[in-house]
Amino acid sequence: MRFRVTPYHHNLLMDHQRLSAFYEAISSSARGVTYDLGAGSGVLSYFAAGVSEKVIAVEKDPKIAACASENLSHLENVRVVNQDALEFEFTEPADTIICEMLDTALIDEEQVPVLQRAMDFLKPDGRVIPLGILNAAEPVLMNSDNIIYDERGSDSRSAGPLRVYSRVNFKGNLDDRFRGRLKLRATGPFNGIRITTFTILQDDIICGPTPMMNPPLMIPLGSAEEPGEAEIELSYRMGGGLGSIRAEVL
Ligand SMILES: C[S@@+](CC[C@H](N)C(=O)[O-])C[C@H]1O[C@@H](n2cnc3c(N)ncnc32)[C@H](O)[C@@H]1O
Missing domain, CATH: 3.40.50.150 (Vaccinia Virus protein VP39)
Structure with a gap:
């Protein structure tokens, strides 16, 4: 067709x-x-x-x-x-x-505000597709001073392992604000973080970024950091756009 x-x-x-x-x-x-x-x-x-x-x-x-x-x-x-x-x-x-209406970490699309409202109309035994998302972050060495999507996969170099830092369940109590401390381990110098979002379609189908869904998002930290354990305070509003993102090394 x-x-x-x-x-x-x-x-x-x-x-x-x-x-x-x-x-x-x-x-x-x-x-x-x-x-x-x-x-x-x-x-x-x-x-x-x-x-x-x-x-x-x-x-x-x-x-x-x-x-x-x-x-x-x-x-x-x-x-x-x-x-x-x-x-x-x-x-x-x-x-x-x-x-x-997915987007990396749900920041730049209206998925969360739309679902917050729609959930009032879902039957108690109703289902939501997808079920939710998982967000993971890693330290990176990046070339840009701006928040950008890493669509080509070549605009940054990983500087440590990816760690899951949050899960959003669409059928749960949806809060559009995220604020958290990310504990990351850097194996090399880094100046940013890269967020990767995994979509949980249902319990046994989890999908990573695809060519048109959730390209990894890179956020500069504004300073060059040494290898080691790092704590980063990250906040944003889901549906609030990229301008709502704040990231700071503690
Ligand atoms: C990522 S596309 C997905 C389209 C389609 N569901 C698919 O899988 O191919 C998201 C769609 O949501 C629409 N959209 C975004 N915000 C919306 C809103 N508040 N109300 C209705 N549609 C919206 C966009 O216009 C766009 O067509």
């Missing part, structure tokens, strides 16, 4: 690692009344339509929402709504909520 898409959503469709992880999770867990928040081209709604009673696909960008309506028009149990999920009125309780 051929989907009509924008160039950005085309790249998302070409990311087979991302799609196969979502396909597996949706086909084994979605059911009943399913909401797909941030539906884009409608590909995840398309996966969900075969296993759900009905699917409501919510997308705020009018251009891609029009594409999704066309792409899914042959499916009688799917409805596309062109609206911001932060304002969308849920008309019936959800058995399943799919939300793929």
